Amino acid sequence: MEKPLKIPKKGAVARVREKYKELTRRRPVPAALKDALIQEEQSRQDRPARKRIARSDSDLETP
């Protein structure tokens, strides 16, 4: 048997607008992702700085 047809409710789009706002409210970054990113940043800082290769005479002059 067919279900009775539904009819849009008055003000439905306006209510969805409010619900969408609430739905997309900012949530905090997942802890595991935050930790992984912090670790990555830390490991980059711990890496020794790349040695600069002299490309011209001016690079060899002492300041």
Add this chain to the structure above:
Amino acid sequence: MRHPAVSGFSALREFVRHEDSRSGVFADTSILFSATYPLDAFNGESEQAFDLFSEFTVPVFTNVNVRVEYMENHRRILIAENLCDLLGDLESILKGPLPLLERLKSHRKTYRQKIKEERSAKMDVGQIKIFRELLSEFDTPEGSGWELFCQGYLHSKLMPIWKFVTDDLNVNFISLRAADASPYIIHPLEWDTAVDLMGRYGIASMDAMIVNMFLASNISALLTADLEMANCVAKESKGLKRIFIPDSAMS
């Protein structure tokens, strides 16, 4: 160029008073998306249309092809928004020159510009892939960075999105699996007919399936913000169907 049989939403006021409207209207992806995404250019016009349907008890229909496109549109918008949220969360924590941070900053700039210019903020799949790869570089016991991003930001927002259509807008879903028995489909749905539409109008396969189903139904009107689809239906229906697009999409 608009086909003369295509009317603006302002003509819905006359249509809903007509007997034809009792068989309902079919809403395509662009309309359901505009009614559920507050920043869409046609949100206000869709709101007025749905309020009219409520007042004059006009049922609204849709189908699985529209649902697929609708979910994809929301996915691409939500990923764009959530990447901005991710950056907002990370900015106070990370200071280093991570490639991910630089990419996120560039994305947020583009996103804000699009919103400011009232353009679609939907991300293209190529851009999404870049962020998937960048975040997947971070591996944790709980999953890759991309999975954590999706689970932490996207999942809970995407899950209720279709309910806006079925529970809030109260749109009726025509299941194609039961099309043979559906009282709304009065002609058999043939794949060849959809391909024929693709070939003659150059429209996308999903659009062709939507047009094909609408033409095979006893639903009297189509709502779309896609002028190409509107013109295609106007030509194919030979005056037997009404086609409405938002007035602001008429020019």
